[in-house]
Amino acid sequence: MENKVQFKPETLALAKEIMGRYPEGKQKSALLPLLHLAQAEFNGWLDVPVMDMVAEVIGIQAIEVYEVTSFYSMYNLKPVGNCLLEICRTSSCWLRGAEDIVSHLENKLGIKEGETTPDGMFTIKTVECLGSCGTAPMMQCGAQFHENLDTDKVDSILDKLRADGKRTNYFDAVVVKEY
Amino acid sequence: MSKKLLLKHDHEPGIQTYEVYRKHGGYASVEKALKTMTPEAVVEEVKKSGLRGRGGAGFPTGMKWSFLAKPEGVPRYLVCNADESEPGTFKDRYLMSRIPHYLIEGMITSSFALGANTSYIYVRGEYYYVIAILEKAIKEAYAAGWLGKNILGTGFDHDMYVQPGGGAYICGEETALLESLEGKRGNPRIKPPFPAVKGLWGCPTVVNNVETIAAVVPIVNDGGEAYAAIGIGKSTGTKLISASGHINKPGVYEIELGLPVEEFINSDEYCGGVWKGRKLKAVVAGGSSVPVLPADLIMKTAAGEPRLMSYESLADGGFASGTMLGSGGFIVMDETASVVKNLWTFARFYHHESCGQCSPCREGTGWMEKVLHKIVHGHGEMKDIDLLWDLQRKIEGNTICPLGDAAAWPVASAIRHFRSEFEEMINSHAVEHA
Numbered sequence: 001m002e003n004k005v006q007f008k009p010e011t012l013a014l015a016k017e018i019m020g021r022y023p024e025g026k027q028k029s030a031l032l033p034l035l036h037l038a039q040a041e042f043n044g045w046l047d048v049p050v051m052d053m054v055a056e057v058i059g060i061q062a063i064e065v066y067e068v069t070s071f072y073s074m075y076n077l078k079p080v081g082n083c084l085l086e087i088c089r090t091s092s093c094w095l096r097g098a099e100d101i102v103s104h105l106e107n108k109l110g111i112k113e114g115e116t117t118p119d120g121m122f123t124i125k126t127v128e129c130l131g132s133c134g135t136a137p138m139m140q141c142g143a144q145f146h147e148n149l150d151t152d153k154v155d156s157i158l159d160k161l162r163a164d165g166k167r168t169n170y171f172d173a174v175v176v177k178e179y
Numbered sequence: 180m181s182k183k184l185l186l187k188h189d190h191e192p193g194i195q196t197y198e199v200y201r202k203h204g205g206y207a208s209v210e211k212a213l214k215t216m217t218p219e220a221v222v223e224e225v226k227k228s229g230l231r232g233r234g235g236a237g238f239p240t241g242m243k244w245s246f247l248a249k250p251e252g253v254p255r256y257l258v259c260n261a262d263e264s265e266p267g268t269f270k271d272r273y274l275m276s277r278i279p280h281y282l283i284e285g286m287i288t289s290s291f292a293l294g295a296n297t298s299y300i301y302v303r304g305e306y307y308y309v310i311a312i313l314e315k316a317i318k319e320a321y322a323a324g325w326l327g328k329n330i331l332g333t334g335f336d337h338d339m340y341v342q343p344g345g346g347a348y349i350c351g352e353e354t355a356l357l358e359s360l361e362g363k364r365g366n367p368r369i370k371p372p373f374p375a376v377k378g379l380w381g382c383p384t385v386v387n388n389v390e391t392i393a394a395v396v397p398i399v400n401d402g403g404e405a406y407a408a409i410g411i412g413k414s415t416g417t418k419l420i421s422a423s424g425h426i427n428k429p430g431v432y433e434i435e436l437g438l439p440v441e442e443f444i445n446s447d448e449y450c451g452g453v454w455k456g457r458k459l460k461a462v463v464a465g466g467s468s469v470p471v472l473p474a475d476l477i478m479k480t481a482a483g484e485p486r487l488m489s490y491e492s493l494a495d496g497g498f499a500s501g502t503m504l505g506s507g508g509f510i511v512m513d514e515t516a517s518v519v520k521n522l523w524t525f526a527r528f529y530h531h532e533s534c535g536q537c538s539p540c541r542e543g544t545g546w547m548e549k550v551l552h553k554i555v556h557g558h559g560e561m562k563d564i565d566l567l568w569d570l571q572r573k574i575e576g577n578t579i580c581p582l583g584d585a586a587a588w589p590v591a592s593a594i595r596h597f598r599s600e601f602e603e604m605i606n607s608h609a610v611e612h613a
Contacts, residue, residue, distance in 0.1 A: 021340045021342075023254075023380065026361070026380055028361060028362035028363075029342075029360060029361055029362045030362065031362035032304070032342070032343060032344065032345045032359065032362060033342065033343055035345065036304065036307075036343055036345075058362075060362075064362075064363075067363075067364055068345070068362065068363065068364060071345070071347065071364040071365065071534075072304075072344070072345025072346045072347050072365075073345070073346035073347065073531075074304045074305065074345050074346035075345060075346075089524065089527075090266045090467075090524050090525075090527075090528050091266050091267060091424075091463070091467060091510055091521055091524050091525060091528075092266065092267055092423040092424050092510055094520075094521065094524045095423075095424050095425060095510070095512065095516060095521065096424070096425075128264075128266070128348065128527075128528050128531055128532065129264060129265075129266040129267075129348075129467075129528065130305050131263050131264065131268060131269040131271075131272050131303070131305070131306070132269060132272075133266070133267050133268070133269050133421060133423035133424075133429070133508070133510070134269055134421060134422065134423045134429035134430045134431065135429070136423060136429070140305060143307045143308040143311075144308070145308075170304065170307035171307065171311075172308075173311070174308035174311070
């Protein structure tokens with residue numbers, strides 16, 4: 001059967017550029033960056049035909065892609081909501097109230113950790129340390145780190161994400177605050 | 180004791196951009212190294228500086244560099260470890276996002292010393308916005324002639340790329356990082372051979388932490404001896420400390436090594452004291468892997484000497500009464516915090532992050548998490564404390580990479596110093612259930 005899943009031409013061009021960053025014959029090194037591109041382009045998760053397409057672009061076996069996507073935590077192997085809310089649960093965030101943030105989100109959105117709202121807007125996921133311990137508690141949504149959270153701040157972030165109505169991804173432009 | 184090298188200009192407006200960075204003396208080390216020094220002379224200065232790996236292991240950088248094999252006709256690589264994932268550590272993110280050119284400058288100067296014409300900065304995938312900042316800065320560096328062919332007309336060519344990870348703590352271990360950079364699962368390799376002989380794609384490779392590579396800039400600019408004059412004993416230079424937890428002023432601080440721990444915690448220049456006027460209970464001084472210490476032992480050694488922020492002083496007393504500087508991830512717990520519950524978050528972390536290659540780590544981290552979950556959720560029994568002790572002992576030293584040790588040490592130290600807290604937690608729940 002013909003494989004119909006394909007990168008957009010501009011994404012394919014970027015994929016080829018990335019593959020050129022490694023010596024001849026070492027193009028498998030492009031696998032992790034290309035999977036990020038694919039996830040952003042295909043609704044925030046990696047379905048099997050998408051992974052097979054990435055294998056074909058690089059010229060490796062599909063199994064080599066599956067073994068990678070099943071290892072790393074950033075690759076979603078099931079559909080996720082438009083906005084994947086990734087809340088850090090490790091030490092420093094926990095010490096400063098991460099559990100309260102998670103339960104507030106669960107109450108507010110009416111779902112449990114790991115679930116997606118019925119409208120497909122939000123998924124709650126708890127994750128391990130994101131290197132934002134000095135601004136704990138925190139959550140990541142797309143490329144954005146939301147830091148020094150309290151429940152009011154979480155509410156306004158949800159309102160804003162809902163108003164934008166867009167799918168977030170790791171390639172979103174982020175305005176970096178002045179420290 | 181405030182001596183700043185890496186964060187001297189971090190608050191200058193626009194320091195992220197090439198123009199402002201250059202105006203503040205940026206790229207001087209590249210100019211000096213490429214135009215007036217041989218690669219061997221740069222390595223010599225790094226040796227003289229006494230610089231030690233800032234990712235956590237503290238191995239002498241000059242020595243690591245001198246192990247690099249140089250077979251004819253085989254490319255060599257410099258790989259920057261920016262997979263910062265040790266809980267409590269966020270210094271590299273600060274440095275890269277705030278002053279990206281500092282790392283790029285260090286990468287070029289270091290690559291010249293190592294004879295590497297290509298380098299990669301492996302950044303954890305969650306830091307995608309940092310990757311965007313680095314890529315913009317690299318573009319500026321190419322445009323200004325610091326990267327590419329025949330840099331400064333010296334005949335030295337260098338290309339630099341940023342590589343995203345996929346979300347895996349284990350990729351901070353250098354051989355797992357190389358596997359990941361080759362597009363594979365992050366399973367650590369058996370050493371030897373070390374990366375200096377067989378690294379990226381089987382070629383000689385040096386893997387250094389972000390802060391280590393950045394430190395090469397002042398070492399080349401001011402000389403290894405000047406750098407070695409900063410700090411104390413074999414802990415030379417400055418160190419970025421990520422301070423978090425129950426303190427008034429969490430953040431990244433550059434300290435001169437040798438600063439008293441007490442001053443670091445209480446001075447307004449740094450942590451600004453324990454928050455909410457509470458008392459200090461415990462500190463994890465160097466990232467989640469290092470032994471937790473109670474307040475009295477973090478302030479003073481067992482012999483009663485003031486504890487200093489240095490590799491030697493923090494390790495004083497071994498694991499019986501000391502800890503490690505590690506990555507400089509300094510997590511503070513106040514008197515209301517539960518050391519046992521905090522430990523449970525660590526155990527969950529290591530279980531989640533074990534790559535699964537070695538049985539003692541794959542199975543043991545899961546067991547430790549389960550037993551701690553049981554204790555924290557009110558179903559603990561006294562014999563569980565001994566079970567935890569037994570589990571951590573069976574992991575430590577029995578794995579290919581240090582993740583096993585990293586998972587074991589927090590458990591061992593919590594039981595060693597806070598056994599009564601485990602007992603109280605188990606007893607109070609036993610009363611509830613009765």
